[in-house]
Amino acid sequence: xxxxxxxxxxxxxxxxxxxxIFGYPGGAALHxxxxxxxxDDVKHILVRHEQGATHAADGYARATGKPGVVLVTSGPxxxxxxxxxxxxxxxxxxxxxxxxxxxSHLIGDDAFQEVDTVGITRPCVKxxxxxxxxxxxxxxxxxxxxxxxxxxxxxVVVDIPKDxxxxxxxxxxxxxxxxxxxxxxxxxxxxxxxRGVDLLLQAKKPIxxxxxxxxxxxxxDALVQLVDSVEYPSTSTLMxxxxxxxxxxxxxxxxxxxxxxxxxxAMYDCDVMLAVxxxxxxxxxxxxxxxxxxxxxxxxxxxxxxxxxxVPVEVPIVxxxxxxxxxLNAQLQPRLGEIGRGSIDQWWDVVNQWKSLDSLxxxxxxxxIKPQFVVQKLLEITNGDAYVTSDVGQHQMWAAQYYxxxxxxxxxxxxxxxxxxxxxxxxLGVQLAYPDDLVACITGDASIQMCLQELSxxxxxxxxxxxxxxxxxxxxxxxxxxxxxxxRRYSHSYMDALPDFVKLAESYGHIGIRVDKxxxxxxxxxxxxxxxxxxxxxxxxxxxxxxxxxxxxxxKGHSEMHLKPSDGDVQERELA
Amino acid sequence: xxxxxxxxxLENEAGALSRVAGLFSARGYNIESLTVAPTDDPSLxxxxxxxxxxxxxxxxxxKQLNKLVDVVKLRDLTEGKHLGRELMLxxxxxxxxxxxxxxxxxxxxxxxxxxxxxxxxxxxxxTGSTEKVDAFLEALSQAExxxxxxxxxxxxxxxxxxxxx
Ligand SMILES: Cc1ncc(C[n+]2csc(CCOP(=O)(O)OP(=O)(O)O)c2C)c(N)n1
Numbered sequence: 001x002x003x004x005x006x007x008x009x010x011x012x013x014x015x016x017x018x019x020x021i022f023g024y025p026g027g028a029a030l031h032x033x034x035x036x037x038x039x040d041d042v043k044h045i046l047v048r049h050e051q052g053a054t055h056a057a058d059g060y061a062r063a064t065g066k067p068g069v070v071l072v073t074s075g076p077x078x079x080x081x082x083x084x085x086x087x088x089x090x091x092x093x094x095x096x097x098x099x100x101x102x103x104s105h106l107i108g109d110d111a112f113q114e115v116d117t118v119g120i121t122r123p124c125v126k127x128x129x130x131x132x133x134x135x136x137x138x139x140x141x142x143x144x145x146x147x148x149x150x151x152x153x154x155x156v157v158v159d160i161p162k163d164x165x166x167x168x169x170x171x172x173x174x175x176x177x178x179x180x181x182x183x184x185x186x187x188x189x190x191x192x193x194x195r196g197v198d199l200l201l202q203a204k205k206p207i208x209x210x211x212x213x214x215x216x217x218x219x220x221d222a223l224v225q226l227v228d229s230v231e232y233p234s235t236s237t238l239m240x241x242x243x244x245x246x247x248x249x250x251x252x253x254x255x256x257x258x259x260x261x262x263x264x265x266a267m268y269d270c271d272v273m274l275a276v277x278x279x280x281x282x283x284x285x286x287x288x289x290x291x292x293x294x295x296x297x298x299x300x301x302x303x304x305x306x307x308x309x310x311v312p313v314e315v316p317i318v319x320x321x322x323x324x325x326x327x328l329n330a331q332l333q334p335r336l337g338e339i340g341r342g343s344i345d346q347w348w349d350v351v352n353q354w355k356s357l358d359s360l361x362x363x364x365x366x367x368x369i370k371p372q373f374v375v376q377k378l379l380e381i382t383n384g385d386a387y388v389t390s391d392v393g394q395h396q397m398w399a400a401q402y403y404x405x406x407x408x409x410x411x412x413x414x415x416x417x418x419x420x421x422x423x424x425x426x427x428l429g430v431q432l433a434y435p436d437d438l439v440a441c442i443t444g445d446a447s448i449q450m451c452l453q454e455l456s457x458x459x460x461x462x463x464x465x466x467x468x469x470x471x472x473x474x475x476x477x478x479x480x481x482x483x484x485x486x487x488r489r490y491s492h493s494y495m496d497a498l499p500d501f502v503k504l505a506e507s508y509g510h511i512g513i514r515v516d517k518x519x520x521x522x523x524x525x526x527x528x529x530x531x532x533x534x535x536x537x538x539x540x541x542x543x544x545x546x547x548x549x550x551x552x553x554x555x556k557g558h559s560e561m562h563l564k565p566s567d568g569d570v571q572e573r574e575l576a
Numbered sequence: 577x578x579x580x581x582x583x584x585x586l587e588n589e590a591g592a593l594s595r596v597a598g599l600f601s602a603r604g605y606n607i608e609s610l611t612v613a614p615t616d617d618p619s620l621x622x623x624x625x626x627x628x629x630x631x632x633x634x635x636x637x638x639k640q641l642n643k644l645v646d647v648v649k650l651r652d653l654t655e656g657k658h659l660g661r662e663l664m665l666x667x668x669x670x671x672x673x674x675x676x677x678x679x680x681x682x683x684x685x686x687x688x689x690x691x692x693x694x695x696x697x698x699x700x701x702x703t704g705s706t707e708k709v710d711a712f713l714e715a716l717s718q719a720e721x722x723x724x725x726x727x728x729x730x731x732x733x734x735x736x737x738x739x740x741x
């Protein structure tokens with residue numbers, strides 16, 4: 001079958017099983033847009049800014065596990081996607097970004113709307129392609145999806161000059177692709193796994209530490225089976241929340257800069273650590289020289305370069321987390337009797353002491369709205385079953401701390417890059433994937449203004465996201481750091497001249513509700529969640545001065561946490 | 577800190593070189609020299625990278641290189657017996673008879689070659705290990721150096737050891 005390059009691009013998407021693409025047209029992309037017009041298998045979602053397209057595709061991918069797809073024009077269309085591509089890259093999210101390019105003969109001429117797309121995106125993609133031959137489109141698209149979704153996933157950019165999309169070629173979409181230079185290792189090495197199992201069984205103070213990789217590889221069941229059978233204390237990074245249900249008795253909550261006291265202390269004190277799809281990020285480890293000084297570490301990761309990168313590892317296991325955990329469980333189950341239950345029980349006694357500190361307790365108020373309280377109410381009203389996206393800042397940490405996730409792929413946030421502006425477009429992508437589920441975007445007054453224009457997209461496609469704007473009239477997280485580390489010099493962190501968010505939501509055709517009393521929070525949330533077909537923007541005026549606790553300051557170790565000030569230092573606090 | 581010679585087979589694709597160069601600059605790795613050219617199999621290029629770093633850094637370098645989708649195979653040649661060669665072209669001014677004699681002596685000792693001669697200049701070619709090439713340059717330093725061009729190192733394993741697909 002002979003098709004134009006543009007039709008081939010779209011047919012590839014269909015044959016790849018792509019349901020939605022997120023895009024924005026422009027000159028170089030017009031042939032492809034014309035091809036979109038000729039079909040209705042692949043649905044196009046018109047965003048209002050290309051950054052929004054990338055975050056929406058990213059949110060869709062995080063919630064479904066399927067690659068997100070973006071289509072943009074050359075030049076500014078491409079540069080606007082860079083933040084979103086880098087966001088997906090840092091969190092290993094599968095995404096294919098199709099970028100139109102100026103016609104081949106103009107490349108290198110500083111043509112109108114020309115940028116070196118491959119060059120600009122190279123440092124923040126898993127791979128990128130510039131297609132120079134119409135006959136290569138189908139194969140390249142197949143490679144792009146294959147690379148994006150396998151191994152350690154990530155974004156792939158496919159740059160296609162306009163003239164290539166006008167030429168025609170025989171269409172054939174390869175069913176399968178084999179690349180000699182790209183062969184991710186899936187199964188773990190059984191001997192290495194056996195060494196890991198030995199260490200786990202001998203442990204006296206073990207901890208299981210899981211990250212986003214456990215979710216990306218769909219290792220939830222194998223992970224829970226492991227945790228339940230060994231009954232070892234377990235913790236998760238920001239990116240891994242939900243893989244182990246928060247209510248699992250072995251789960252200690254999130255670790256890291258704003259993790260729980262028990263999770264961080266157990267990390268510090270452990271003798272054996274099993275890391276599953278977690279990359280020892282600096283926000284997780286704190287000061288490296290003080291990181292888990294006595295731990296022997298077993299690390300499972302599909303990316304060999306993640307293993308031993310920041311922290312020396314005793315037993316490296318390269319492979320897909322799910323596959324490796326299945327192998328590990330098979331070796332471990334018959335030997336469970338070897339676990340020294342006595343020492344594990346003692347370890348739990350210590351951990352439970354730490355837990356009794358209740359490091360997430362906060363001072364409730366009936367005069368000002370505490371942001372933590374809002375998140376807790378949302379949890380209650382949605383039975384913990386909502387998809388929650390967030391932006392970046394204090395609200396993100398409170399969402400992670402107080403919305404206790406029972407399932408994976410429900411917590412959608414930019415962990416690695418920390419991109420303000422992510423929350424709303426990501427919510428849009430999630431809502432498209434799950435039209436009947438409740439999708440809440442927990443955001444802040446600064447972050448929401450970074451991709452606000454997507455409110456318009458939500459209206460066009462009838463996406464009834466619930467926006468919870470935890471409005472503290474500050475870039476709260478910046479203010480918190482200035483309070484702690486800059487002697488309260490609040491340099492440019494006050495959000496002056498905030499818009500009237502209620503009117504703003506209304507002018508976009510949505511419902512806006514302002515909430516300024518603690519007593520009204522529950523009612524407003526119920527009302528918003530009850531409006532199944534409307535986007536509701538809740539502008540919730542929260543305590544300006546609230547800080548995120550506990551906290552490990554930069555340069556500190558896991559055993560040096562700051563707790564809520566009224567409770568004094570850890571040393572002074574009674575362990576119940 | 578040890579000097580390492582890493583040989584890389586990569587897809588002979590546009591942009592493959594900049595992926596490698598970009599990786600080194602983005603992650604702050606050292607590059608002493610980098611050479612690249614197609615191999616007997618025109619779909620493959622071979623690159624020789626000379627770098628240095630602690631063992632941990634070198635481990636990351638090889639892992640990060642392997643992670644590049646264009647990289648097919650690589651080896652740290654310094655882990656085994658290997659040979660490294662550089663090519664150097666030097667243009668020196670040689671006007672007096674004395675100068676010409678001095679240079680000729682050095683060229684003989686170092687087994688260099690004359691590849692171009694004019695009334696007042698010699699252009700010389702020399703291949704050898706980095707140490708030899710350095711020594712030659714040092715010995716020449718008396719002469720009036722006009723231009724020096726070095727290829728950077730090419731590396732290959734000794735004996736049956738080969739980096740092939
Ligand atoms: C695009 C971008 N710019 C700057 C930052 C740095 N930053 C991190 S948190 C934050 C403040 C966020 O304020 P807000 O959205 O109001 O949330 P709050 O902390 O008040 O909950 C800033 C500016 C960032 N993460 N992303």
